[in-house]
Amino acid sequence: MDQGSAAGTGGTLISLSDSEQRCYSGLYALCQPDSSGKLAAGKVAELFRASQLPAETLHQVTEVCGAKRLGYFGCGQFYGALKLMAAAQAGLPVRLESIAGELPLPVFVGITNELEMRYPNQPLTNESQSHILGSVTGSAPRPPADRPVLRHPDTSMDKQEVWSPPQSPGISPPRSPSAYRSYPYGAQRNGTDTLLVYEAKVPGLPSVPQENSSPSHYSLRLQPEQPVITRVASVERLVERVEVDYSDDPWRITEEQREYYTIQFRSLQPDLSALIMGTVAKNFFTKSKLPILELSHIWELSDVDKDGALTFPEFCTAFHLIVARKNGYPLPETLPATLRPGFVEAAVVTAPPSEKIGSVDLQMTSRQGVTTKQEARDESRKPAEFSPKRIPEPHEKPTQHVSTLKPDSPQELDANMKSRTRPRSYSSTSIDDAMKKVEEPPTPPPRPQKTHSRASSLDLNKLFQQSGQGSRRSQHSLSAKSGWLPPPPALPPRPPATQIFSFIPGSEKSSQKVVQQPNFADFSKFREEQETSVRGGLSTEDLTPPKLDSTVVHQGHAPQKPVRRKIHPESQSATPPSATPYSAATLTKSTQRPPPKQKREIQMAIRKNRETNAVLTRLNSELQQQLKVVHRERVTLESQLELLRPVAST
Amino acid sequence: MAVCIAVIAKENYPLYIRSVPTQGELKFHYTVHTSLDVVEEKISGVGKALADQRELYLGLLYPTEDYKVYGYVTNSKVKFVIVVDSSNTSLRDNEIRSMFRKLHNSFTDVMCNPFYNPGDPIQSKGHQTAQTHLPGNF
Secondary structure, eight states: OOOOSEEEETTEEEEOOHHHHHHHHHHHHHTOOOTTSOOOHHHHHHHHHHTTOOHHHHHHHHHHHTHHHHSSOOHHHHHHHHHHHHHHHTTOOSSTGGGSSOOOOOOOTTTHHHHHHHOTTOTTTHHHHHHHHHTTTOOSOOOOSHHHHHSOOOTTTHHHHHTOTTHHHHHSSSOOHHHHHHOSOOOOOOOSHHHHHHHHHOTTOOOOOOOOOOTTTOOOOHHHHTTSTTOHHHHHHHHHSOOOOOOSOTTSOOHHHHHHHHHHHHHHOSOTTSOEEHHHHHHHHHTTTOOHHHHHHHHHHHOTTOSSEEOHHHHHHHHHHHHHHHTTOOOOSSOOGGGSHHHHHTTOOOOOOHHHHHHHHHHHHHHTTOOHHHHHHHHHHHHHHHSSOOOSOTTSOHHHHHSOOOSHHHHHHHHHHHHSSOOOOOOOOSHHHHHHHHHSSOOOOOOOSSOOOOOOSOHHHHHHHHHHHHHHHOOOOOGGGGGSOOOOSSSOOOOHHHHHHHHHHHHTTSHHHHHHHHHHHHHHHHHHHTOSHHHHHHHTOSSHHHHHHHHHHHHTTOOOHHHHHHHHHHHHHHHHHHHHHHHHHTOSOOOOOOHHHHHHHHHHHHHHHHHHHHHHHHHHHHHHHHHHHHHHHHHHHHHHHHHHHHHHHO | OEEEEEEEOTTSOEEEEEEOTTSOHHHHHHHHHHHHHHHHHHHHHTTTSOGGGSOSEEEEEEEOSSEEEEEEEOTTSOEEEEEEETTOTTOOHHHHHHHHHHHHHHHHHHHHOTTOOTTSOOOOHHHHHHHHTSTTOO
């Protein structure tokens, strides 16, 4: 290790003070120089990230110190870079001139402990580090004193810097929950563009994803980084979760991380057992700002069944790899054992309490720096998703979406499909498309009260009925998917949200529909309050059923996201006035089903059957194709056999 | 055995080409390029016949004194070309077919990756690994 006191940078010599020398040599050693003195690029990158300078600054530093030109960090370049970073942190421009003078030592978040270990007497460690050591468990009072001095208040880093000392808990190996709880802000390793982008987009938000462990063997405190996103409350919430710490294996997903992944998965696909389409996942992961090549590699690693879509375990794996990558861990060539879906399956988490979803969702969107578009999408998606149970394989048939089946039934289908080899024909390309398709066929899945109008052979129907009846009785919400409301006792089946939305635009047109509107308004209220009784109001309107039928058909294609959003306020405004009469009128889960209702049910049933027919036809054709492939293989094998036979017979 | 493997896009530019480096790679590039003519000839020869009727495996495109060139076309006009050493006589037709099938499978895997834009050069490591595992390859 070169302890030279002068760092040559682009020809100019820069002198280092003693303390700087010690610090820099420590950092130099930290970065794993190889025999020729070049530093490991990964370590250097981590170090740079830990300096919490904006990416442009880091690029400038790299250029000025000569590493860019050389292509690697030698000792001289490294020392120059450190000096330049110190200058940048002190607010000076990144130029050679600025480092000629005496500068405070650069501050690296999260790296300092390593220095401590190597050079316990370093002056840099100074007060802050000693504090860091002292407060391994991350007690609340952090000495911010020295930090602000050292740090230049970057625009987007302002709040972090005030709290920079809290980085230390991230350093300490026992990632104790208290560490996170103790400080709302976390100094974050965000030297990379990716996280910086997040930061930049949420400048106003105080807390920052927490500091992650420094290089080597600390297990990944991934979830603090991502998500917790920027609310103090959420940080604490996450903190309070039990932390299962297996080992320092960065490839193991902790419970907190898994919960977070679950939340994210739900935001894309409410059904935990269903698949996320490739394009959906692509859009989602692209937000992480990793290079496409890496994302592609991550996808290859995580999509083990190679079907172009992600199951929940695959999604967790992919997410975990992305987070690992952002924290500087190089991507593995093959999937680590702990990340394999088989392993992950065992730890699938049940849905976290739904109240977290809202805030975390918002946080996610804000973290991602997504504009309101994403939020709107989430919001609009959520209400719509509650009931239209996304069929796990939307590729099967768009129409199938409509049959908002319970998760059970689609799961059966899904399991069957998945077990086959590589279903690759995913026709739907995005959540938007899927949602549109959900609304297209307006026919609501029949939820007959007493009559089992379908003698369909499909389990779907039976399950549906059972679930429909069962849920009608009980009002409990099915975890996050509770949007699947108990079917309205009186009027047949409407997947709550979609129908609401589809009806309401039409309902404005006629007085009759005005009548309907309050029903749906009620329905949305229902959704909020989880009352089944509201629906009963519909039963009182005899004229509504046939009319609704037509409106359903009519409105089927109308709903779009913007429409949905518009509808919301409408429905909610309509709710108050009409809520009372209807709810008063029919608080009884009306078991009285007038005959016209039955006829309607039958129609519903017919439609439903048609849809399932279509699904089955599609399934059939796919199976036929597979059969063809298998046939071909068989022919090949047979010909090979014949070729071999004469040889064997001789 | 196979000294060169190439995946050519529909517009006849290479998406992936890899050859045994011992011999001049440029030579293989030329060879693959010229073999494209033969491929075009073969697939256009079917004329009005439907794609289903057209065999994906094109067989031996043309032999030279040093090696043989085999071709395979997918339904989306993506071509696979394998150049095999002529001295290797034990390589049977079915083996070539199976090589193409594996090639096709790994190509499909690459396609399935949502982060892959069709038309980009294939940089997937998984794909490369699959190539090396082709029978007796590289």
